[in-house]
Amino acid sequence: MTKMRIGYIGLGTMGAPMAMNIxxxxxxxxxxxxxxxxxxxLIAAGxxxxxxxxxxxxxxxxxxxxxxxxxDVLQILFGENxxxxxxHPGMILVDNSTIKPSASREIxxxxxxxxxxxxxxxxxxxxxxxxxxxxxxxxGGEAEALEKAMPVFEAIGKKITHVGDAGAGQVAKAANQxxxxxxxxxxxxxxxxxxxxxxxxxxxxxxxxxxxxxxxTLDVKPQRLLAxxxxxxxxxxxxxxxxxxxxxxxxxxxxxxxxxxxxxxxxNGMVALGExxxxxxxxxxxxxxxxxxxxxxxP
Amino acid sequence: MTKMRIGYIGLGTMGAPMAMNIxxxxxxxxxxxxxxxxxxxLIAAGxxxxxxxxxxxxxxxxxxxxxxxxxDVLQILFGENxxxxxxHPGMILVDNSTIKPSASREIxxxxxxxxxxxxxxxxxxxxxxxxxxxxxxxxGGEAEALEKAMPVFEAIGKKITHVGDAGAGQVAKAANQxxxxxxxxxxxxxxxxxxxxxxxxxxxxxxxxxxxxxxxTLDVKPQRLLAxxxxxxxxxxxxxxxxxxxxxxxxxxxxxxxxxxxxxxxxNGMVALGExxxxxxxxxxxxxxxxxxxxxxxP
Numbered sequence: 001m002t003k004m005r006i007g008y009i010g011l012g013t014m015g016a017p018m019a020m021n022i023x024x025x026x027x028x029x030x031x032x033x034x035x036x037x038x039x040x041x042l043i044a045a046g047x048x049x050x051x052x053x054x055x056x057x058x059x060x061x062x063x064x065x066x067x068x069x070x071x072d073v074l075q076i077l078f079g080e081n082x083x084x085x086x087x088h089p090g091m092i093l094v095d096n097s098t099i100k101p102s103a104s105r106e107i108x109x110x111x112x113x114x115x116x117x118x119x120x121x122x123x124x125x126x127x128x129x130x131x132x133x134x135x136x137x138x139x140g141g142e143a144e145a146l147e148k149a150m151p152v153f154e155a156i157g158k159k160i161t162h163v164g165d166a167g168a169g170q171v172a173k174a175a176n177q178x179x180x181x182x183x184x185x186x187x188x189x190x191x192x193x194x195x196x197x198x199x200x201x202x203x204x205x206x207x208x209x210x211x212x213x214x215x216x217t218l219d220v221k222p223q224r225l226l227a228x229x230x231x232x233x234x235x236x237x238x239x240x241x242x243x244x245x246x247x248x249x250x251x252x253x254x255x256x257x258x259x260x261x262x263x264x265x266x267x268n269g270m271v272a273l274g275e276x277x278x279x280x281x282x283x284x285x286x287x288x289x290x291x292x293x294x295x296x297x298x299p
Numbered sequence: 300m301t302k303m304r305i306g307y308i309g310l311g312t313m314g315a316p317m318a319m320n321i322x323x324x325x326x327x328x329x330x331x332x333x334x335x336x337x338x339x340x341l342i343a344a345g346x347x348x349x350x351x352x353x354x355x356x357x358x359x360x361x362x363x364x365x366x367x368x369x370x371d372v373l374q375i376l377f378g379e380n381x382x383x384x385x386x387h388p389g390m391i392l393v394d395n396s397t398i399k400p401s402a403s404r405e406i407x408x409x410x411x412x413x414x415x416x417x418x419x420x421x422x423x424x425x426x427x428x429x430x431x432x433x434x435x436x437x438x439g440g441e442a443e444a445l446e447k448a449m450p451v452f453e454a455i456g457k458k459i460t461h462v463g464d465a466g467a468g469q470v471a472k473a474a475n476q477x478x479x480x481x482x483x484x485x486x487x488x489x490x491x492x493x494x495x496x497x498x499x500x501x502x503x504x505x506x507x508x509x510x511x512x513x514x515x516t517l518d519v520k521p522q523r524l525l526a527x528x529x530x531x532x533x534x535x536x537x538x539x540x541x542x543x544x545x546x547x548x549x550x551x552x553x554x555x556x557x558x559x560x561x562x563x564x565x566x567n568g569m570v571a572l573g574e575x576x577x578x579x580x581x582x583x584x585x586x587x588x589x590x591x592x593x594x595x596x597x598p
């Protein structure tokens with residue numbers, strides 16, 4: 001059976017390794033990126049270059065996009081020589097970006113009108129999951145389109161969930177970020193609370209691991225912070241962006257989220273401090289400022 | 300080798316099954332409870348009754364206490380015919396209650412003066428952990444006393460961590476509750492956010508389980524809430540009490556915890572609503588009120 005021709009647009013930290021996994025799975029791959037140099041590895045591995053997003057679409061059956069925010073996605077899809085200009089009936093569009101659910105619904109509508117089925121398919125699992133092809137993928141859109149694209153999804157992800165109609169994948173990703181942000185802030189608060197109370201923070205973490213507070217965050221992040229390591233991982237600037245998506249969407253639907261509103265502010269503060277490139281666990285710096293103290297480290 | 304004689308005071312939801320596990324492990328057990336009838340099962344199983352806390356202490360080598368709040372503990376220890384009146388040099392006091400770290404430090408000091416080593420040893424794991432002897436126990440106090448009491452601890456708990464000096468066990472338990480409360484509130488916010496966004500909540504939970512947001516709370520609580528089950532589990536009133544301990548202690552040590560402050564308020568609201576006897580995940584009701592909506596259930 002001939003493999004479907006795939007396009008991938010947006011070859012950043014996440015997109016590049018995801019595109020590479022699609023290529024490795026044997027799909028003929030055409031790529032485009034605003035900064036062309038980022039495509040070099042993929043082209044060396046056998047991918048074709050296209051000069052515009054429209055050209056990617058005209059050559060392929062499924063087009064993936066992976067960009068950092070809503071305006072970037074809209075520009076690539078609907079700007080000059082955008083994906084929609086090269087699209088053709090029966091094509092499938094898969095957007096791996098994390099953007100507003102309302103934008104994903106608009107994208108679905110506009111492509112639906114030209115006979116293209118669009119899936120919103122944001123991912124979770126970070127650059128390591130992207131490299132290893134073990135991402136969780138949360139999908140909104142038509143079940144038939146997902147079924148057709150499934151062999152490609154299986155090349156990039158381990159857990160693929162069809163959440164619902166267009167936008168539902170973005171809602172799930174937003175919900176995910178509500179919990180992640182809450183854990184990051186709570187982790188920061190409990191570590192500084194323990195330190196200010198005069199107790200060894202590492203021992204406190206050891207004592208509470210695996211109990212009712214158990215979470216991936218506590219399993220992984222405190223030991224990095226205690227070693228003085230605040231490198232990403234998942235950047236605070238992206239956590240801030242994702243929480244701004246949550247709060248925008250909450251306003252659209254009159255959802256009241258007091259905890260997330262606070263956490264969103266703390267991550268916006270990381271950007272204001274010029275620390276957006278640090279890990280999301282580095283939000284502890286906002287709490288260090290409020291507490292006039294620094295977390296003691298054992299490097 | 301003769302087994303140490305053990306006393307257990309406070310035979311509530313947690314204390315009664317913990318005392319039973321000590322008895323089953325073969326330790327001669329003397330018990331006291333303000334409501335005597337709660338001791339019936341233990342006495343039927345071979346425990347001795349004592350008329351006062353002092354009498355428990357005078358007859359035993361290690362005295363356990365397990366009461367619901369700081370004033371109750373101080374009354375049992377230092378009130379009329381309190382534990383300290385029957386204490387004797389070399390005795391060990393183990394307090395399984397969750398109380399303020401500063402109170403545990405005071406208890407340590409006052410017992411230290413009469414030759415008794417006091418351990419603060421709050422537990423996590425709920426009534427099921429208490430019954431099965433699988434509690435996590437967070438211990439503050441002298442290592443020698445913990446070592447001596449360890450055979451008894453092993454009858455009631457699975458994971459026993461010596462966190463540090465007197466009060467350190469309470470600090471770890473408080474830190475644990477900071478994270479648990481944050482997860483309960485975030486879970487409530489993300490479920491109502493998904494529902495208001497028009498997406499199936501159960502599918503969202505399924506999509507985000509096992510990813511970066513993974514936690515015991517998400518693994519267990521949403522399916523109960525979606526089934527319309529808000530029974531405890533761990534009561535909201537106890538979560539509120541534990542968070543008030545956190546905030547009191549934060550004030551003592553000038554720790555600034557904005558997220559926990561908010562979560563503490565939401566749990567105090569559960570008590571104000573007369574819903575303190577519901578599970579801590581039932582804090583979603585506070586968010587339902589703010590959102591003028593109810594979580595849809597599939598009973």
